[in-house]
Amino acid sequence: MTRVCLVGSDDVNLRYELLSRETARDALATYDLREPFENSVGLETVSLGAAVALLNDLNWYLVRFADEAMVHEPSVSETEWLSRDLAAAVRDDAVGPDEAARFCKVYGLEAADAHADADGESDDSANDGATGAEHDGGPGSGVGADPAGPKRLVEPMYVTRTGNDIPDYDLRDVEETVVERVTESEFGA
Template sequence: MTRVCFVGSPDVNLQYELLSRETSREALATYDLRRPFENTLEVRTISLGAAISLCNDLQWYLVRFVDTVLIQEPSVSDDEWLSRSLARALRDGHLEPADTGTYLQVYGLERPDPMSDTVDAPGADTVDASSDDQPIDDTDTPTAKKSGGGRQAQTVQRESQQAESTETATESQPTPRLVEPLYVKRVDGEVPEYDLRPVDETLVVRLTEDEFLP
């Protein structure tokens, strides 16, 4: 299974934005939703091609609400992720798995204080199922359709709760957040140490050369 993780922009609540709009909600409806990191949404697709197709289907929303897309393909690595551009190059046959892994983006993983009242992002409060004023319709897209606001808000709340209940963290181990990516090159097969701040864990993302050297 190929994992796709959408990382929300810092100023939005990603679950709300993707699940409160009809077209994106329908595109995600067939997947089990997970939240491996703060302000993210993850799904598992059947192949790398399916992962890229899903990203293409959600492009309108990704541009507006997503900071980055991470893709994990088992045929490439079981523990390192791919940028969307690199995943596309692999899908199209422009690169082979053995050609990847030199250019890296390393995120620190920071676990928030479980006693903190901090939320993911502005608008993180649960959607009010009784209100018809939530932005539940894609008024900026040609596929928009009007329907009952209260009923759709209940769907948003239910699917958001599904993502919360299937996330990898537990009550004793809060959901980690991705912090300050470090751009490095793999040296002699080893990933250089993350040194931007003290963290217990890191997440490695493989990039294209163009992404590493903008």
């Protein structure tokens, strides 16, 4: 199964924005929606082509409400996500799975309570209305075992793979990271 993860912008509740609009709600109606990361919507599709087609169907909403659209295709990598553009390039055979590993964004993962305000209260405004969502982050997410809920993706670090290894994430002190492979043009943007 190919997985899709849509990560909402900081100032919106992505799940609410998608499900409150008829066209997006209809496009997502057949999927079991999850929340792999804070303020995200995750789902499984039958193939890479179906994942890219769904993202194309949701494009109007993604441009307005999402910061990131990632695809996890197990035939390309068991642990790393693909950007939307890279997933489309792999689907179209414009980029081979082996060529898709050079440029990456590495996100830190923080517990939801790591961004509590000065009074010690957690800022859960990004999750208003998203209760009842299952948490399942899939590859590299560390989500699912945490009873506090999904972790949030923080501050991406752009890296170039020069072998089998990726440089360590050093922008924040985090225990886990999520790797997203991106196209050369996304890397340089």
